[in-house]
Amino acid sequence: MSGAAEEPRPEPVAIEDEQTIRRATTAATLGNVAEWYDFGIYSYLAAIALDRVFFPQAGEWATVFTLATFAAAFVVRPLGGLVLGPLGDRIGRTKVLSATVLLMAVATALLGLVPSYDSIGLAAPLIVLFIRLLQGFSAGGEYTGALTLVAEYAPDRRRGFFGSWLEFGTLVGYTLGAGVCALLVGLLPQDDLLSWGWRLPFMLALPIGVTGIYLRMRLEETPAFRQLMDRSPAMSTMSLYRVFQILVTHCRSAALIAGGLVVAWNVTNYVLTNYVPTYLTGTLPDHGRSGTSEALSTSLQVVVMLAMLCVIIFVGRLSDRIGRKPILLTGSAALIVLGLPAVWLLQAGLAGQVLGLLIMGFALLCFAAVTPSTLPALFPTFVRYGSLAIIFNVFVSAFAGTAPTVIGLAVTTTGNLDWPGYYLIGAGVVGLVSTLFLKEPAGRPLEGAAPLTSSADLPAPKLSEDGVPLENPQVRRQG
Numbered sequence: 001m002s003g004a005a006e007e008p009r010p011e012p013v014a015i016e017d018e019q020t021i022r023r024a025t026t027a028a029t030l031g032n033v034a035e036w037y038d039f040g041i042y043s044y045l046a047a048i049a050l051d052r053v054f055f056p057q058a059g060e061w062a063t064v065f066t067l068a069t070f071a072a073a074f075v076v077r078p079l080g081g082l083v084l085g086p087l088g089d090r091i092g093r094t095k096v097l098s099a100t101v102l103l104m105a106v107a108t109a110l111l112g113l114v115p116s117y118d119s120i121g122l123a124a125p126l127i128v129l130f131i132r133l134l135q136g137f138s139a140g141g142e143y144t145g146a147l148t149l150v151a152e153y154a155p156d157r158r159r160g161f162f163g164s165w166l167e168f169g170t171l172v173g174y175t176l177g178a179g180v181c182a183l184l185v186g187l188l189p190q191d192d193l194l195s196w197g198w199r200l201p202f203m204l205a206l207p208i209g210v211t212g213i214y215l216r217m218r219l220e221e222t223p224a225f226r227q228l229m230d231r232s233p234a235m236s237t238m239s240l241y242r243v244f245q246i247l248v249t250h251c252r253s254a255a256l257i258a259g260g261l262v263v264a265w266n267v268t269n270y271v272l273t274n275y276v277p278t279y280l281t282g283t284l285p286d287h288g289r290s291g292t293s294e295a296l297s298t299s300l301q302v303v304v305m306l307a308m309l310c311v312i313i314f315v316g317r318l319s320d321r322i323g324r325k326p327i328l329l330t331g332s333a334a335l336i337v338l339g340l341p342a343v344w345l346l347q348a349g350l351a352g353q354v355l356g357l358l359i360m361g362f363a364l365l366c367f368a369a370v371t372p373s374t375l376p377a378l379f380p381t382f383v384r385y386g387s388l389a390i391i392f393n394v395f396v397s398a399f400a401g402t403a404p405t406v407i408g409l410a411v412t413t414t415g416n417l418d419w420p421g422y423y424l425i426g427a428g429v430v431g432l433v434s435t436l437f438l439k440e441p442a443g444r445p446l447e448g449a450a451p452l453t454s455s456a457d458l459p460a461p462k463l464s465e466d467g468v469p470l471e472n473p474q475v476r477r478q479g
Helices: 018-054 059-091 093-111 123-153 156-187 190-197 199-203 205-217 223-231 233-237 240-250 252-286 294-322 325-346 349-374 381-400 403-414 419-436
Strands: 013-016 452-454 475-477
Touching (some): 013 018, 018 156, 018 190, 018 205, 018 294, 059 093, 059 123, 059 240, 059 252, 093 123, 093 205, 123 223, 156 199, 199 205, 252 349, 252 419, 294 325, 403 419
Parallel strands (some): 013 452, 013 475
């Protein structure tokens, strides 16, 4: 009948092989291990060895200078994101990600070869600063590229599960770094640690990085990127100015929500993993409070990370069932209500320190388990990598990566030991507001991509009379 409304056809569903999905997730995760292993060992060694190796004449400011060198990497992270992110939207995710993990691994290994201040004077910290800038440039494209890669490979109904593996890799990197440092501190005399032992953890980054490069170079491009190139090959020539124009005019709300989640997540991360070790081993004793030994502080960090490792995948899977927002709201509320009490507990002896670290770890877990699957869903395919790289790195560099240095400076100048708690409360408020404006992304296809499922999620095919499997006519296979 000519007057009858024609029923819309269901959008074809894209299928990706389950083994390919898992291989892509492994490649992204291993690269994440390499990156955050480096960041972990630098922060763990800052108050144990690096301040005395590179800033031996700085006195009480040595730790601040060491943390400032750590923060310097965040100055160039936006530049790395600005270059590498849009490049990933043009030439593909896997090519850029292979380059970032190579640069990170080589730079980390070189850091372990830098002579001490006693050997070459001021040149030593300057070389360390240059290497940290290289690492920051690489990190500007690494993590957001890994987010994009996993999100675009993950089936819509299991994106939270696969996304949580990225932060599993982050925790493995931090834990591995802390474990190696704790082992060195426990086995080596102080003189040996300062003369050559601190170099070993940096050298171990090279084989991890090489393995990550091998896995990433074997990957095809993501289903969403292949669909984009099939539909609009001209997107590969899109200018950087056009990326900014789209962000400002069409993705303004998404950019602000993403930036807020990044701040809440990463302030919590860097306070816990980068500042607290220094707080426990140096800041508290300097102010007449009960701190911990270097070995015990590192061991406590490892315990918290291992606890998070045991549950993070389950929390990611839970977000596929109940949504991302309830978990993000829980993490934000925990920071607001418990951020300052957690810091008070750090000042209350060993039992309090364990409980305070666990509270911070719980809040971090809520963000780490679901934000990797939340952020990529905010942007369309043709600017996803570039948008995430720019926004993530600008907000991390401005508000999160500088947190250890700012907190350390505030505590040193004011004598107030509660500054870490104030930072955590502020992060919680930002996370709460951002989550309230977030449209629930769980179970939905990525913007600009066909609905995606895994070959493992398909029903058993119907069989012909001869027992031959029949193809499902409503499903379009990728490849």
